[in-house]
């Protein structure tokens with residue numbers, strides 16, 4: 001129970017406790033800081049990286065006051081996110097050449113369909129022509145759900161029957177997008193990570209078939225992760241990056257519990273930019289990830 005209480009406490013409070021009654025950052029403070037980061041879902045590897053960077057600063061400057069620690073930690077975390085180009089505050093840049101093809105991957109239940117719907121609505125609001133492709137043909141519900149989102153967002157969808165070849169759906173979608181002179185295509189895919197070889201083959205085939213229509217497609221592979229699952233999201237990110245090349249991340253359900261420390265660990269370990277965050281179930285609840293406001297919130 002005590003462990004639960006600890007994770008509920010915010011980073012600011014945890015840090016304050018770690019440095020209580022101390023004026024300089026010593027080994028004990030660094031140990032406590034390590035615990036603060038790990039209980040905030042930052043992940044062990046990234047936590048160790050951050051602690052090492054702070055240790056180097058202490059060694060170099062021969063002194064660090066506890067009063068400075070929060071500021072220094074902020075700098076290190078912001079620096080880490082910046083290195084990975086996470087949260088540049090920009091949506092996907094749509095180039096002149098179109099359509100821009102975004103293949104969306106992720107395990108079932110993480111919010112993949114919802115994120116596609118929200119993204120479609122944002123692109124449409126920005127005056128772009130969007131086409132959705134329902135290439136998760138494995139679950140009947142997946143296609144139905146995407147149809148619902150296409151109606152909500154007011155954008156066309158290309159689909160076939162359940163059990164049809166996902167690559168064939170992707171092919172049709174791209175052909176349709178080209179003939180409509182669409183700006184952006186969002187392709188939904190199946191997310192059976194427990195069947196890694198199949199998934200790798202399927203995503204590989206979807207890519208190859210899409211390239212028959214648009215040789216450099218997909219332009220982005222967006223991995224959707226559920227941030228509320230903490231270390232599970234991190235593990236999925238690592239596994240998915242073995243199955244396909246991931247170019248951008250969307251982290252959903254950040255409206256829920258935590259302060260999203262997992263965002264830091266995932267961007268550090270994948271070296272892939274976090275582009276979007278989901279902050280609710282409604283169509284408008286998708287934000288372009290902004291590094292600065294994320295760091296502010298993490299420490300508040």
Ligand code: GDP
Nearest residue numbers: 108109110111112113114252253278279280281
């Ligand atoms: P998929 O199986 O990955 O396509 O997942 P869905 O898009 O169907 O989403 C699964 C559930 O998560 C649904 O109940 C969504 O409403 C919910 N969901 C998706 N994104 C968010 C989010 O950012 N915040 C919250 N609170 N719920 C979300």
